[in-house]
Structures are given as structure tokens and as C-alpha cells.
Amino acid sequence: MTLLSILFILAGLFFAFVAGIGAIRLPDFYCRSHAIGVVDTLGTLVLILGVMFQFGISIITAKLAFILIFIYLANPTITHVLMRAALRSGLEPWTKKVRS
Amino acid sequence: MRRRHDSIIVQKISKLLIPFIQLFALYVFFHGHHSPGGGFQAGVLIGASFILMFLVGMKKETQHFSVRREFLIAVLGLGIFLGIGAVSLFFGGELFDYSKIPFLGEVAPYRRYFGILIAEGGVLLVVSMTLVVITHVLAFLPVDREGETC
DSSP, X not given: OHHHHHHHHHHHHHHHHHHHHHXXXXXXXXXXXXXXXXXXXXXXXXXXXXXXXXXXXXXXXXXXXXXXXXXXXXXXXXXXXXXXXXXXXXXXXXXXXXXX | OOOOOSOHHHHHHHHHHHHHHHHHHHHHHHTTTTSSOOHHHXXXXXXXXXXXXXXXXXXXXXXXXXXXXXXXXXXXXXXHHHHHHHHGGXXXXXXXXXXXXXXXXXXXXXXXXXXXXXXXXXXXHHXXXXXXXXHIIIIIHHHHHHTSOO
């Protein structure tokens, strides 16, 4: 049980790290939002799953499950709203072009 | 003018999440005595859920909100907070001394418990409705005054 928990927490840390790199290194707003909305959600879910394995069946696991469901619903929705607002206010998506 | 948000994802997810946000606000409110939380934080959560309703544009759920009513409810909350404090003046205590109020319980700790709970209910009304009033006035009121009913 503890080994499984450590495995999940390490995977979550890896995904969160990748999301951080993506948020810093990707070229424009849409790519960065994509990194946050997809990879960071997965990283947080796996991390919370690992912490749930740490506690076994108890009230803390139930609370963590509610947090997990909330993040799973809210984080992609917020990314969706931000992207729509950016597109509507006229932010051009990045295309690979050579700057003169 | 309050329009519906034109993304169906945002509508459905907001509709799904708002009752749970308000339920969690009540949880925070009733745990104010023996864990972090209380009237102020629960009021912020309730006000945020109402603001989310306004932003998403749920017409049916927000049709009874007007600045006048929200302001009246905020004043009612302030009245509850000060009134339950002033009741103890009639029973020989000082202001906000809940342990002197006889109808709240048998012994002093229970009286203090329920007195603080009622006062925090007043704080909850004040904080949540003040947030909603600020959002309503800043974001929706000028257009409401021209055409739609406020």
C-alpha cells in the first residue's frame, strides 16, 4: 500500500513538473493554457490519489475524494473559459513564422 | 443585460458545482467554533457562488435579486449581529455577553455557543450580500437601469 502510494505521488510530481516547464517554455497563451489544463489536472489527480492510498479507508479519504472530483470538474472548465475569453478579445494564436 | 454564457460546458458545470459550493459554505459556517472557518469565510463562499450565478447568467435562479433586496438583507444581518448582542442588556449583562440570555440554553457554555452561532449567521448575511451588491452595482446595474428591470 505504501509502495503504491509513493509510486502515485512520484508520478504526480513528475506531471506537475512537466506542466510547470510547459507553462514557462511554450510560446503563447493558448499553448500554456493547454499545458496547465491537461497536464496539471492529471498531475494533481494522481498526487491526490497517492495521498488517498496513504490514509486507507477513513474520513480523510472521503474528503480527498471530494477535492479530487472538484478539481477534475473545475480545472478544465476554467481553462476553457480563459481560452474562449482570449480568443474573443482578439488574441492571435501563435504560428511558426520567422521574425524579420 | 444578463445573458446566458454561450458555452454549454460552462453552464452545465456551474449548475453542477454551485449547490456543492453552498453546502461546503454551510459546513464551514457550522465548524466555526472548533476548526478554521466561521461566518466571514462562509459568507465569502456563498457570495462567490451567487456571483458565479450572475456571471454564467442563470436567469431563472437570479430573477429575484435586486440591489434593494440585497442591501436590505445585508442590513438585516447587521441587525441580527447587533440585536443578539443587545438582548443581553435586558437580562442584566453587558453588550455581547451571551451567557446571560436565558432562552439560548440551560448553562453558560451552551448560551455562549448558540449566541456566537446566531451572531455569525448575521456576519454571513452581511458579507455574502455585500459582495453580491458590489458585483451587481459594478457589473450589471447601468444597463439594467436603461432597459431591463433591475
